[in-house]
Amino acid sequence: MTHELKPGRKRDKIRQFFGSRPRTPQLPESSINLAAQSSPITPLPLPQSASDAQPTVLNLQGIQTPSIQPGKAFAKGKSFKRDMAILSIAYILQESPELKKLIQLIVVIRDKDSEGQLTAVLETCTRFSVQLASAADAHRAEATQAITVFHETVAKLRTIQLDGDGKSLDGLTSMINKDIDRIKPSFISNGDTGTTEGLSKVLDTTIGPTISILSVVKEASSLIPVPWVQPLIGTVVSMLRAVSQTRSNYKEMRQIAATAGDFVVSCAVICSESMVGPSLEGALKTFSKLVTAAISTGYTQLNLFSRYLQQSGHMGDLQVIRTRLDVAIQLFQTENSVNIKLDTEELNRKIGNLPSHPRYTRNEYLEKSRDDVIKYFSDWIVNAQESVLWVHGSAGLGKSTVAQELVHLLKSEDRLAGGIFLTNLTTEPPERVIQMIARQLGANYLRAIGNIAEAARKLDGPHDSLRDYFKAYIFDPIRALEYPYQLVIIVDSLDEWQNYESFLAELVHIPSPSPLKFVLTSRFNYSIERVVDKMLSHKYSLPRASQAVIECYFHHHFFLGNIDWKGRKPDDGKVHLLAAHADGLLIWAATARLLVMNEFDTRDPHVILDQILSLEEKVVTQNVGKLDHLYRSAVSTLAPQDMQGVLREFLGATVVLQEALSISDFAHLTGIGERRTKEIHQRLAALQTQGDPNTNFISPAIQRFHTSFVEFITTESDDQTFRAVKATExxxxxxxxxxxxxxxxxxxxxxxxxxxxxxxxxxxxxxxxxxxxxxxxxxxxxxxxxxxxxxxxxxxxxxxxxxxxxxxxxxxxxxxxxxxxxxxxxxxxxLPYEVAVMIGEEDxxxxxxxIQCLKIATQLQPLDVKTWKALGIAYHRLYEQSQSNRDLDEEITAFCHGLGPAAHPYRSGSLDNLATALQTRFAQQGASNDLDEAISLHREAFLLRPAPHPGRSDSLNNLADALQTRFEQRGASNDLDEAISLHQEALLLCPAPHPDRSISLNNLAIAFRTRFKQRGASNDLNEAISLHREALLLYPAPHPDRSMSLNNLGLTLQTRFAQRGASNDLDEAISLHREALLLCPAPHPDRSGSLNKLAIALGTRFKQQGASNDLGEAISLHREALLLRPAPHLYRSRSLNNLANTLQIRFEQQGASNDLDEAISLHREALLLQPVDHPLYSQLLKCLAIALRIRFDQGHLLHDLTEAISLYKRLLDFPVHDPNRSWSLEHLPSALKEHNALVGDHRDIVEGTDADAEGRSVM
Known part of the structure; x- marks a missing residue:
């Protein structure tokens, strides 16, 4: 039996949308030339209205005026809000035959538009139709006339054919908008859209203004209306609107509205399926009156922390509403013998198999001790824009205690999504931790259970990514709750979790805007900081506890506790001295307290306390860690000298213990003896900070003692009073x-x-x-x-x-x-190997x-290649889960052992496995020898796979990708030439309809485009375009990789336009980018990139043709892209500059000073986001200098010129070969002369002369 790790090839395997599918290779994101240039403007004539357009032959021919089909009965859907929207539209359509005719026409055109080219236009038409439908009675005649006229406009869409040219779609959109402006009645223009229950308001409340309503309208247009529930829908919509405006008791209010909404929809089903007699109609009216009366109670809004200190008193009001609603439902059921059961028990059973968080003992929180910190956190949760708060601090500051208190506060205020304490979950896979959070989420919010149960049903395979888990188990259920504020997940002791790196890596991809926030706690860790810095995050260093707080702690336990001081209670001075020795470490104070209270220490409490103080005086002179010294003293006094060896053995066993055991079982396991095991267990209670000290179970050390104590007993020291435990022993x-x-x-x-x-x-x-x-x-x-x-x-x-x-x-x-x-x-x-195979690496x-069984197997059969190979694959799986460098190193070591002799039949696969792992390590750590070795291994594997070996194509692509990576690192053209040659051979081995042909086409196209950018040979660029065209044909809609392929071809056509200036290349690129954007609706992770690409292409066309609508749309697209790239997004700086430069161009065209001011502000932010050594830093300096100089030329403000000169001077610090340095030398002298003319500083003339001389020398 053999195992082979399928290598993840750069560019072709595989970027993923939430990790669920392969992605097409994507060209690197480009940007507008950062130095904004002005261009002559040539306005292009556009049709003034739809009636002016010249109709062409139609794709939608054959559409007839729709006939009204027999309606269908209403059926309940998944969302009561969507159901209410459908019912409301159906009711309005019944009231207005003209409107129904218009809507049916839009639906028919949509159904015939198989490629979705008219989707955006039809959505605009539908939303305008909804506005007309919302007219109040006073405006009904005016609205009806507008509907009739607009029907003529929509009818013209039947005779429009889009030829793929982006300009034709732009023109059509413009014409429709102009007709809408012409037809729009005055009451809409004035903002009066009818009654408070108008259709627009219903739809805004139920499905929101940003969701497409085409599908909702289509469903409603064929529905038999249910007029009897329409007043009820209005009542529930009012409840939902009230809910959206509150920030207090939201959960309870939301549940009440949802209960009413679910019941109303159920009533609609009953009314659709049976005759509505007088009794049923009367019961409906009674129900409506009772519900209306129930929502008359007002609500207040209180600050989160204020409610923490003084709980809101409005729960009683909500309970009254809940009771009234239940009475109304029960009365309706009783009168009509209807049993509509709103039951969540079945859903609860569906999530019952998810893992649950281990029970933990809540730490003591000394009243008011950290209220300032809790308030800081609560303010951040309510007000901050960041999605992640990282709370870090040294061991013993009470991070876990604060985290537990925050969980308690958030749960009481309906803001908690989940709380995870990783001290008891140090080896848990991240997927299971996410499931634990989801289980807590379902327990806290019953309406989330359906989505969580669906996630549990779908995500049961080994190939579901961590991003899939986050999306399905956490983000989707929270979004479905539609809370007006963000929920919070607390993750405590992050650094104690083996798999924190992979968990953190996914938080970098938190969607924006996010429906939740994360609060993470850990000791300071550089690897955590590096990842947190990539997020939209805030870092908070937890301060040490104050002297006053620690004195309160000792007073509370020493004077109010059950310590028999025998008349020797410590005075305030001694407590003050003790608190000073704690130095803000709460764990020191807690340990000292436990030692004083230790029942196994025969000394009097005041003697123990005096010894602690005297030992601490030595710590000051010996520069020894306070905790270490206290722990060393504690261990020496907890057990007599003759028991120290056994104590060390006991502690060593608990360090590596895998699960809790009873005292008798632990004694049997270690051979220590039950009586002595029990005694040591009881003595160690004096150092126990977690769990129940009186339990008869012995837990792993990390679950019983503070992390600082576990580190103490496992860390070597020169002081041999206690010899450190070695985990291997x-x-x-x-x-x-x-x-x-x-x-x-x-x-x-x-x-x-x-x-x-x-x-x-x-x-x-x-x-x-x-x-x-x-x-x-x-x-x-x-x-x-x-x-x-x-x-x-x-x-x-x-x-x-x-x-x-x-x-x-x-x-x-x-x-x-x-x-x-x-x-x-x-x-x-x-047997160990066979058992490992049966277990598998996928669960x-x-x-x-x-892995354990495979490691035993390698010891029993150290020369068995397949065993080492299987171990390497297992560590690869573990690395995917943990993202730990340690696991990656183990993977490489195993694959090295698994290479086998040169003649081994599976050697080529082993070579690929090792090479792929080395490439991964190169990508993570940047060691060039790893990349060189990977290339050598890929070459050897390639030689072992001569044609017609089935794996030759993979070897060709693997080697080519590695060579391309090295070219990008070192710029050696022979690496790129060889990569192209290898990709060409790989393509020959993938003739149509080979499933990998599209990937090979894209690989080769990207390589050709890279070489064109290096050498400028036009045949390379033409070949790249040809290959991208062929690849696009292999990705028909709705292929998930079509958007990538569209963008690849669009970018390459833009490159050719830049070389040759053929406008058809640019027009086609814009059309391709438009289609790609339609395939990336929010929250698609590639949407920001698609927005940016289309905006850049439109900006380029504006420079060529001068059409102001291109420039306006480019600015709008850049703005949306910027919103999707919150700091510290990798491309935020680029988006800032793109928007800034486009605004500068509009300033040059229209002269609006606010455009230039905003551009300068954006340039400043872009500069702040990049380090000085960033490759684009000099370009960013240049962009800001240009904008400031333009503003000086307009307003002659001296500070603009002064700042521009300082930027010119900063550019002189860059290397001689930097083109922006040469640019600065060219512009600095004239700026200095102007500055001298204004302020008369002679130094300006000297500096200007020197710069001019250096510039001439460089020239």
Whole structure:
């Protein structure tokens, strides 16, 4: 059996939309020439109205005036708000035959427009129709006349054919808008759109102003109206509007409105399915009156922190409304024998299988001790624009306590999406952590359960990405709640989680605007900071607790607690001194308190306290860490000298322990003895900061003690008072004990020979599950032997190993409890590998067991290539999950061992695996030797796959991609030439209809375009365009990669336009970018890029043709792109400059000073976002200098000229070969002369002369 890791090739495999599908290679994002240039303006004539257009032959021929078809009965959908919108439209259409005729015409044209070219135009028509439909009675006649005239305009769309030219679509849109302006009645122009329950307001409340209403209108146009529920819909819409305007008790209000809405929609179903008699109609009216009366209560708005200090008193009002609504529903059901059950029990069952967060003991929060911090956080949550708050601080400051208090506050205020405390989840896969958050979300917000249950149904495969999990389990359910404010997720102790890197990496992609915020806590960590800096984030350094707070802490516990001071209570001076020694560390104070209260210390409390103080005096002179010194003293006094060795062994075992065990089972596992185990467990309660100190279970150290204490006992020190625990030694000790329990005590016994996994007892399940982990994590190449050397591998029988495997599999996963494939016929040395294969690497919950078994297998069969290969693939899977450099290094090491001899039949696949892993490490760490080695390995793999080897095409692309990467790093043209040659051969191996042909076409096209940019050979550019055209044909709508392919071709055509100036190239590029943008609706991750590309192309066409509508649209598109690129988005600086330069161009055209002022402001922000060593920094300086000089020329403000001169001078610090430096030398002398003329500074003349001389020298 062989494993082969499919390498992720640069450019062709695979960017993903939320990680769910392959993506077409995309050309790098381009930008407008950063130095804004003015161009002559040549206005182009445009048709004035739709009636002026010359009709052409029509794609939509055959459309007849729609006939009214028999209507269909209303059926309940997934969203009660959408259902109410449909019912409202159907009711309005029944009232106005003219409007219904117009809407049906729009629907028919939409259905015939198979390519979606008219979608935007028809959406505009529909929204205008809705405005007309909202007319009040006083304006009904005027609205009807406008509907009739507008019907004629829409009818003309049947005779319009779009030929793919972007200008024709622009012209059509312009004509429709002009006709709407001409037809629009005065009451709409004046802002009076009818009654408060007008259709426009209903739709704004139920589906929002930004969502397409075409599909809603289409569904409504064929529906039998249900007029009896129309007053009820108006009432519920009023409730929803009230909900949207409150920031207090939103959840309760939202649930009341949703209950009413669901019931109204259910009533509509009943009214559609049966005759509405007098009793039913009367009950509906009664229900409407009761609901209207129920919502008359007012609401108040309070600050989040204010409600924390004094809870809102309006819950009683809401309970009254809830009761009234329930009474109204019950009365309606009773009178009409209708049983409409609004039940969430089934949905609750659907999320019941999601993992739940482990229980934890809430830390003591000293009243008012951190209220200033809590207020800061609550203000940030309510007011800040950032999506992520990173709270960092050293160990012992109380970060977890603050996080727990914040969770409590947010939950009480209906702002909490979930709270995760990672101290108890250090090895948990990120997918399961997201599911835990989702389970909490569902428990807090019942309306989110449906979306969460749908996510659980869909995301059950190994190839669903972490981004898929975030979107489906978190973002989609929260968006569906439609809260007017953001919910919050708290993630505590991030640095203690092995998989935090992959989790953080996904937060970089939080959509904007985001429906939630994240508060993260950890110790300061540079790797965390680097990722957080890429987000729209705020960093907060948690301060040390004040002296006063720590004194309060000691007063609270020493004077109000149950300590018998025997008449020697510490005075205020001693408490003050003790608090001063704590130095703001709450964990120091807590540890000192626990030591004083330790029941196993026979000394009097005041003696213990005095010793702590005297030890701390030594710390000051010895420059020793305060916590370390306190811990060292504590460990030495917690147990007598003769128990210190056993104490260290106990602590070592807890450091590597995988799950909690009872005292008796832990004693059996370690061999320490139950009486002594219990005594040490009780003594260590004096240092326990988590969990119940009185429990009879012993937990892993990280779940029981503070992180700082775990670090103390595992860190080597020159002070040998306590010798640090070594994890490898502890693993070896537990491995030997587990093997002895399994293979000496259990399996040879009479009971063990026949027992099944459900009959295991005591510590046996632990030993069965974890001996491979402890052995693999212990001393390398550890023999399968006990400490007494009574058990060697040769003494473990084949039968015992097979029996272990049958017990192990059902212990680690439920799926094996009903049986599994037979392991008969395998030697005992082969069994760990076969067991690993059965577990597989695809289930994140059992991946660690898979790796442990493979590590044992490599020790038993160190020369077996397939085992090393499987281990490499497993670590690759783990790296995808963790993004940890450690896991990537392990992957590379395993693949190195798995290369095998030169003649091995699978060597080429092993070479590719190793090369791909090295390329990944190069991308992460930038070591050029990794890239060079990857290229060498790809070459060797390529030579081992001569034609017609099925893997030759992959080898060609892999090597070409690696060479292209090196070209981008070093600029060696021979690397690029070879890459093109290899891509060409790969394309020949993928003739149509090969599934990889489109990818090869794009790879080769991009390489040709890169070479054109380097050398300027037009045949390279033409070839790139030809290849992109062929690739686009292989991506018909609705292929998910069509937008990428459209943009690739559009950018390449723009490049050719820049070379040759053929306007048809530019027009076609704009048309392609328009289509690509339509395929990237919000919140598509590529929308900002598509907006930018179209805006740049329109800006270029304005420079060529001078059409002001091109410039106006370019500015609008750049603005939208900028909104989608909040700081610290990688391309925000570029978007700022693009918008600034386009505004400068409009200033030069129209002379509006606010355009130039805004451009300068944008240039300044762009400059602030980039470091001085950024490749574009000199260009950014130049752009700002140009804008300031233009403003000086307009207003003659000295400070503009002075700042421009300072920017010119800064450019002189750049290397001689930088073109912007030469530009500065050219412009600085004249600016200095003008400055001298204004202020008379002789130094200006000297500097100007020097700059002019240097400029002439450079020239």
């Amino acid at each position: 502890a693993h070896c000790m537990l491995a030997n004990r587990c093997i002895e329990i399994v293979f000496v005590d259990l399996l040879p016994s009479f009971r063990g020979k026949t027992c099944i996994y459900s009959e295991l007892r005591g510590v046996e399940p632990y030993a069965i599950k974890f001996w491979p982990l402890h052995l693999a994590s212990g001393t390398p190449h550890q023999r399968l032997a006990t400490s007494s050397d009574t058990v060697g591998m040769d003494l473990i029988s084949e039968e015992a190993m097979h029996h272990w495997a049958t017990l192990f599999l059902p212990c680690i996963a439920v799926r094996f409890q009903d049986g599994h494939n037979s392991l008969d016929g395998f030697r005992k040395s082969e 994140v919950t059992t991946l660690s067991y898979h």
